[in-house]
Amino acid sequence: MIDVKDLTLTYPGGKGVFDLNFSVNEGEVMGYLGPNGAGKTTTIRALMGFMRPDKGSCTIRGLDCVKHAPEIQKFLGYIPGEISFLDGMTGEEFLKFMNDMRGTRDTTRQRQLLDMFELDPRGKIKKFSKGMKQKLGIIAAFMHDPDVLILDEPTSGLDPLMQNRFVELILGEKAKGKTILMSSHIFEEVEKTCDNVLIIKDGRIVEQSDVQTLKGSRRKGYIIKTSEIVSAKQALESAGFEVQTVGETAIEVYVTGENTDRFIKTIAGITVLDLDVKTQSLEDIFMEYYGREEKRS
Amino acid sequence: MSLTLLKTTFKRNWIMLLIFFFVLAMYMTVIVTMYDPDSMDELMSMLDLFPPELAKAMNLSKVVTDLTGYLASWLYGMIMIGFPMVYCIILGNRLVARMVDNSSFAYLLSTPNSRMKIIFTQGFYALASVALLFAAVFGTGVFLCTAMFPDALDTGAFFRLNLTTMLVNMTAMSISFFFSCLFNETRFSLGFGAGIPIAFLLLNMLGGTSEDLKILKSISIYGLYDPVDLVQGAEVLWVNLLYAGIIIVLFAAAVIIFDRKRLPL
Numbered sequence: 001m002i003d004v005k006d007l008t009l010t011y012p013g014g015k016g017v018f019d020l021n022f023s024v025n026e027g028e029v030m031g032y033l034g035p036n037g038a039g040k041t042t043t044i045r046a047l048m049g050f051m052r053p054d055k056g057s058c059t060i061r062g063l064d065c066v067k068h069a070p071e072i073q074k075f076l077g078y079i080p081g082e083i084s085f086l087d088g089m090t091g092e093e094f095l096k097f098m099n100d101m102r103g104t105r106d107t108t109r110q111r112q113l114l115d116m117f118e119l120d121p122r123g124k125i126k127k128f129s130k131g132m133k134q135k136l137g138i139i140a141a142f143m144h145d146p147d148v149l150i151l152d153e154p155t156s157g158l159d160p161l162m163q164n165r166f167v168e169l170i171l172g173e174k175a176k177g178k179t180i181l182m183s184s185h186i187f188e189e190v191e192k193t194c195d196n197v198l199i200i201k202d203g204r205i206v207e208q209s210d211v212q213t214l215k216g217s218r219r220k221g222y223i224i225k226t227s228e229i230v231s232a233k234q235a236l237e238s239a240g241f242e243v244q245t246v247g248e249t250a251i252e253v254y255v256t257g258e259n260t261d262r263f264i265k266t267i268a269g270i271t272v273l274d275l276d277v278k279t280q281s282l283e284d285i286f287m288e289y290y291g292r293e294e295k296r297s
Numbered sequence: 298m299s300l301t302l303l304k305t306t307f308k309r310n311w312i313m314l315l316i317f318f319f320v321l322a323m324y325m326t327v328i329v330t331m332y333d334p335d336s337m338d339e340l341m342s343m344l345d346l347f348p349p350e351l352a353k354a355m356n357l358s359k360v361v362t363d364l365t366g367y368l369a370s371w372l373y374g375m376i377m378i379g380f381p382m383v384y385c386i387i388l389g390n391r392l393v394a395r396m397v398d399n400s401s402f403a404y405l406l407s408t409p410n411s412r413m414k415i416i417f418t419q420g421f422y423a424l425a426s427v428a429l430l431f432a433a434v435f436g437t438g439v440f441l442c443t444a445m446f447p448d449a450l451d452t453g454a455f456f457r458l459n460l461t462t463m464l465v466n467m468t469a470m471s472i473s474f475f476f477s478c479l480f481n482e483t484r485f486s487l488g489f490g491a492g493i494p495i496a497f498l499l500l501n502m503l504g505g506t507s508e509d510l511k512i513l514k515s516i517s518i519y520g521l522y523d524p525v526d527l528v529q530g531a532e533v534l535w536v537n538l539l540y541a542g543i544i545i546v547l548f549a550a551a552v553i554i555f556d557r558k559r560l561p562l
Contacts, residue, residue, distance in 0.1 A: 045559075045560075045561070045562065048403075048406070048407070048562075049406070050403070050406065050559070050560040050561075050562045051559040051560065051561075052557075052559060069406070069411070069412070070409045070410055070411045070414075071409070073406075073407060073408055073409040073410075074409045076407070078403075078407045080400060080403045080404075080562065082400055084399045084400045084401040084403075085401055085404065086305070086309065086396070086401050086404065087309075087399075087401070088309050089309075097301070097305055098404065098408065100301040101299070101301050101302065101405070101408035101409075101410060102408050102409060103409070140404070
């Protein structure tokens with residue numbers, strides 16, 4: 001459905017994306033991860049036809065993203081990374097404007113979405129909170145029931161309750177067979193919604209895998225308080241775990257998903273005073289991927 | 298052209314148009330009220346108190362006694378150029394560069410309308426609003442003059458005067474619109490979009506002060522515009538055509554550049 005081939009798009013400063021190759025199949029939800037400035041938004045600019053690539057091509061349903069942008073927009077929904085609405089409008093006026101520009105007459109879906117996100121679109125957008133603006137952006141992207149969705153950090157500014165609503169929305173769209181490319185910073189969101197993920201760093205794709213594999217490689221830190229710190233450390237190290245001493249009475253052990261069982265069995269022989277789990281953030285996962293990447297090169 | 302967008306652009310910008318119209322209408326009322334056919338000689342002799350260079354810079358040097366010439370000299374020499382120029386600079390920047398800079402333009406492009414169609418609509422509004430402004434100014438002028446000095450206004454000449462003044466201001470609008478399409482950042486768009494029309498106006502004023510500096514006038518877009526000669530029956534067809542030509546070339550270049558360039562949205 002979405003096909004990116006040898007896409008290179010560089011900025012005057014030398015940044016950009018280089019030789020990207022990936023596709024998102026029909027009905028697939030693809031997560032697009034990477035630190036700030038890695039090239040996520042640049043890729044999306046190319047897919048939206050805002051920027052002509054230097055080399056390579058991107059197509060959606062076989063249509064060229066620059067040449068056939070208006071045709072593509074008929075079945076595409078988009079949430080910009082940095083949402084900025086036309087100033088001076090009310091939320092209601094904005095949604096009506098977008099419907100008129102798209103030629104959408106049926107507002108059933110729009111009303112459903114307004115209910116779902118509990119948004120009252122009356123009032124000037126300028127006076128909206130960050131979260132309300134984000135909700136308005138989400139509604140504008142989904143209200144014409146598009147087949148393909150390109151979402152650039154769609155939940156930034158939403159509270160946890162609304163982030164969950166958004167996950168529900170994505171799962172519902174997925175069930176309807178929609179194709180979605182979604183960049184995100186929040187691992188839980190990607191984990192719950194996406195089938196596959198792309199990880200980009202410095203304008204190049206460094207990893208492309210399914211979410212299960214990514215989860216398996218996701219390490220957790222377990223902080224164990226114990227009275228027999230030396231022997232505990234020895235036992236764990238000989239079992240092949242990475243161990244660090246934290247203070248006088250605690251150690252931290254790094255365990256990947258597939259080794260959890262072995263870890264539990266190893267610590268069964270130790271006097272554990274307390275056990276804390278330190279969940280790895282997405283940044284930690286990036287660091288791991290990037291660390292690996294650097295070791296390889 | 299997208300009618301939906303045109304309507305929305307109008308809704309978002311008509312207040313500014315109205316404000317500029319009120320300012321011009323106010324000036325016009327004051328100047329028409331000050332007209333006194335019996336004391337035109339006194340008014341002209343008042344000009345002698347001005348330094349001659351200043352009077353020339355303001356396009357006030359020619360001796361006129363009729364109402365139409367009086368308006369051309371006192372109103373169209375400076376006010377009808379300077380004030381609408383500010384309007385052109387602000388609007389030109391607002392219509393494109395500001396929306397690209399704050400990235401709200403992304404929403405226009407995430408609809409099934411081509412970039413060409415959207416930018417053409419914005420440009421059309423820019424020029425049409427200048428036309429509307431001068432249509433209103435012309436109407437106000439005819440109304441005020443008929444009400445206060447029946448039969449004193451040469452309506453035909455006054456119409457030709459407004460037509461050319463409109464074209465001059467549309468040229469300023471095209472310059473501002475062109476830079477708005479060329480640059481992605483407001484500071485550059487405003488810098489060039491305001492700087493160049495202002496520079497042209499200053500060159501024209503400076504060029505009017507002495508024979509030695511006349512060359513400056515000829516490189517300004519305002520150099521060909523002589524409101525008093527115009528109402529006194531000078532041939533303006535080729536001047537109008539030249540302005541129209543500049544407008545078309547700048548407009549086309551702006552649209553083509555915008556259609557092709559990379560937008561950091």
